[in-house]
Amino acid sequence: MEVIVLPGPDDVARVAADVVADVVRRRPDAVLGVATGSSPVGVYAELARRVTAGDLDLSGVTAFALDEYVGLPDGHPESYAAVVARDVTGPLRLDPARVHVPDGRAADLEAAAEAYERAIADAGGIDVQLLGIGANGHVGFNEPTSSFGSRTRIKTLTARTRADNARFFASPEEVPLHCLTQGLGTILEARRLLLVAQGEAKADAVAAAVEGPLTSMCPGSALQLHPRATVVVDEAAAAGLT
Numbered sequence: 001m002e003v004i005v006l007p008g009p010d011d012v013a014r015v016a017a018d019v020v021a022d023v024v025r026r027r028p029d030a031v032l033g034v035a036t037g038s039s040p041v042g043v044y045a046e047l048a049r050r051v052t053a054g055d056l057d058l059s060g061v062t063a064f065a066l067d068e069y070v071g072l073p074d075g076h077p078e079s080y081a082a083v084v085a086r087d088v089t090g091p092l093r094l095d096p097a098r099v100h101v102p103d104g105r106a107a108d109l110e111a112a113a114e115a116y117e118r119a120i121a122d123a124g125g126i127d128v129q130l131l132g133i134g135a136n137g138h139v140g141f142n143e144p145t146s147s148f149g150s151r152t153r154i155k156t157l158t159a160r161t162r163a164d165n166a167r168f169f170a171s172p173e174e175v176p177l178h179c180l181t182q183g184l185g186t187i188l189e190a191r192r193l194l195l196v197a198q199g200e201a202k203a204d205a206v207a208a209a210v211e212g213p214l215t216s217m218c219p220g221s222a223l224q225l226h227p228r229a230t231v232v233v234d235e236a237a238a239a240g241l242t
């Protein structure tokens with residue numbers, strides 16, 4: 001695993017954007033795995049800046065989101081379908097027809113999960129998967145105790161994750177109880193993993209994922225199994241590393 005420690009969040013955004021831009025320059029029709037939440041916001045802003053400046057063209061890219069809440073009403077602004085459209089597809093000038101998010105409103109969620117796995121496989125797999133990490137070590141919404149072999153499926157969000165994500169909703173009760181998420185096995189099949197983390201609140205999770213034992217109690221530790229995982233963190237998020 002490659003671990004890059006940088007002074008601050010702007011540096012993290014720049015270096016992570018460099019990795020994505022490099023993949024797309026080599027392969028203009030690359031398949032990009034996109035995370036939501038706060039961690040990748042600066043990366044998307046930096047990529048959008050390069051696209052607007054004419055230095056980068058992402059129009060041939062296919063994108064797959066990591067996860068989606070189950071049961072939010074159609075068009076809810078905090079559904080990941082809405083977040084990806086707002087923060088990723090639009091600013092990065094992706095082709096909306098090539099941007100995929102698990103269907104958290106499907107009547108048959110298991111079928112939707114299987115269809116998502118098939119769509120990733122049909123696209124040829126993910127070239128670079130951008131990841132954040134939860135304070136409890138989750139990646140995607142693979143909460144502690146998730147199997148390293150897991151595939152896209154329904155998961156129950158932990159109380160910790162629902163509390164952490166309450167900032168995006170009008171009230172904590174509004175945070176959904178369930179989600180669809182790519183599994184750890186799905187994520188590990190991406191040809192390259194790129195995890196970004198900023199701030200001291202992530203220091204314990206980063207240390208456990210990078211230096212701790214392989215354990216389902218820290219799903220992020222699964223990254224140690226990947227031959228090409230890069231972790232880009234600022235000094236605050238690196239505080240727990242030896």
Ligand code: F6R
Nearest residue numbers: 035036037038039132133134140
């Ligand atoms: C989001 C996702 C989550 C987040 C994690 C960190 O698609 O899969 O694993 O990356 O919850 O969230 P932030 O970045 O908001 O701290």
